[in-house]
Amino acid sequence: MEMEIEGGSVTRILMGVSESTIKGHPHASISSRGAFDWTIQKIVRYNTSAFKLLFLHVQVPDEDGFDDMDSIYASPEDFKSLMNRDRAKGLHLLEYFVTRCHEIGVSCEAWIKKGDPKEVICHEVKRVQPDLLVVGSRGLGPFQRVFVGTVSEFCVKHAECPVITIKRSADEAPQDPVDD
Amino acid sequence: MEMEIEGGSVTRILMGVSESTIKGHPHASISSRGAFDWTIQKIVRYNTSAFKLLFLHVQVPDEDGFDDMDSIYASPEDFKSLMNRDRAKGLHLLEYFVTRCHEIGVSCEAWIKKGDPKEVICHEVKRVQPDLLVVGSRGLGPFQRVFVGTVSEFCVKHAECPVITIKRSADEAPQDPVDD
Numbered sequence: 001m002e003m004e005i006e007g008g009s010v011t012r013i014l015m016g017v018s019e020s021t022i023k024g025h026p027h028a029s030i031s032s033r034g035a036f037d038w039t040i041q042k043i044v045r046y047n048t049s050a051f052k053l054l055f056l057h058v059q060v061p062d063e064d065g066f067d068d069m070d071s072i073y074a075s076p077e078d079f080k081s082l083m084n085r086d087r088a089k090g091l092h093l094l095e096y097f098v099t100r101c102h103e104i105g106v107s108c109e110a111w112i113k114k115g116d117p118k119e120v121i122c123h124e125v126k127r128v129q130p131d132l133l134v135v136g137s138r139g140l141g142p143f144q145r146v147f148v149g150t151v152s153e154f155c156v157k158h159a160e161c162p163v164i165t166i167k168r169s170a171d172e173a174p175q176d177p178v179d180d
Numbered sequence: 181m182e183m184e185i186e187g188g189s190v191t192r193i194l195m196g197v198s199e200s201t202i203k204g205h206p207h208a209s210i211s212s213r214g215a216f217d218w219t220i221q222k223i224v225r226y227n228t229s230a231f232k233l234l235f236l237h238v239q240v241p242d243e244d245g246f247d248d249m250d251s252i253y254a255s256p257e258d259f260k261s262l263m264n265r266d267r268a269k270g271l272h273l274l275e276y277f278v279t280r281c282h283e284i285g286v287s288c289e290a291w292i293k294k295g296d297p298k299e300v301i302c303h304e305v306k307r308v309q310p311d312l313l314v315v316g317s318r319g320l321g322p323f324q325r326v327f328v329g330t331v332s333e334f335c336v337k338h339a340e341c342p343v344i345t346i347k348r349s350a351d352e353a354p355q356d357p358v359d360d
Contacts, residue, residue: 011222042191047227131222164344
């Protein structure tokens with residue numbers, strides 16, 4: 001009963017990562033960072049050559065743009081500059097994770113898609129067929145979940161690969177637990 | 181931003197394992213074996229010294245005994261022999277996984293508890309505080325789930341550690357998909 005481990009192929013872990021929703025917090029969300037740290041510490045460990053991390057950031061086209069604006073009036077030029085700013089923010093987010101992977105010595109890929117995060121993540125699972133999907137979660141209670149929805153619950157049900165949800169630890173929760 | 185991996189401590193993975201419900205099939209359920217194989221191939225890989233597997237088998241006190249009997253009449257002695265037989269079956273199940281771990285070279289522990297599997301698994305997570313819980317799943321549709329309940333769904337919601345559900349692959353499903 002010899003166990004066969006596919007020698008050549010690495011374990012490919014897809015991670016859905018998001019920006020922080022906390023104002024003035026320019027980086028990865030608390031739960032995305034938590035999920036990344038957990039994956040490195042508990043799964044990858046020092047066996048860096050056996051794993052490849054795939055970072056997917058999904059931008060929501062409408063919501064993202066107006067969050068920080070005082071007015072909803074906008075010219076086509078405003079939209080264009082918003083879109084560029086969004087794109088820059090998304091790239092900055094991915095850069096954070098890619099840089100950390102380089103420091104640790106684990107190979108990675110990263111890309112941005114637009115759409116509904118839960119739908120896009122499940123679609124990308126179908127397309128890239130990772131061995132495992134890791135998503136962070138705010139760990140909200142049932143009452144809060146009704147209003148904000150949770151990407152992780154949807155992915156656990158619908159993604160076509162094993163899914164692991166890493167809950168944000170209680171001591172890292174911001175003042176408003178819906179923020180991240 | 182140096183990544184700290186706790187040098188001394190291994191990643192402890194708790195696996196809930198069950199016997200096959202298929203008649204004349206004396207061993208581990210298809211989904212338990214699938215979850216074990218996946219964990220070794222995709223997570224542990226050749227880094228065997230960095231992981232410890234903890235096998236928990238939960239026996240349901242009432243249901244187990246009568247499955248293979250032609251009659252429901254039983255004396256106290258019958259009950260005793262049933263209980264012994266159950267215990268032997270449970271040990272045999274754990275022996276299967278322990279033997280495979282020894283062959284692979286990954287350290288492990290195994291134990292049996294009585295009770296409702298989903299409740300006991302979550303209780304044991306609280307007690308032994310593993311880094312990760314892995315449970316197999318038959319991958320039933322919503323209609324079948326209503327009648328059989330699923331341990332994995334309960335654990336994803338209630339276990340106090342990250343949980344990974346490994347669905348049985350479609351080509352391994354027995355004639356009756358509720359069997360395992």
